[in-house]
Amino acid sequence: MIELNRAMALAMAFGPAAGLELADQLMQEPALRNYHLLPSVRADLLMKLGRLGEALGEFERAAALTxxxxERAMLVERAQLCRVELADKQK
Structure with missing residues (x-):
């Protein structure tokens, strides 16, 4: 959990890519693998990087885990926002 907070701090200090790098490493941690906040953090960082398709999947995963x-409703809403933005980009 401390490392997940660190990933967010890195993102705030050095940009979302820096935080995502640590969050991606945390995906290998068995204790965090099914913790809903990890995909939620990853989704937020991916969204900030414009990687909406990946963010969508992570928001959906986080919603399924919580x-x-x-909190689930908020995550589903954020996933829907990604869908809308993806659709707008395809127009």
């Missing part, structure tokens, strides 16, 4: 209904 047990918190309001």
């Amino acid at each position: 047990q918190n209904a309001p």
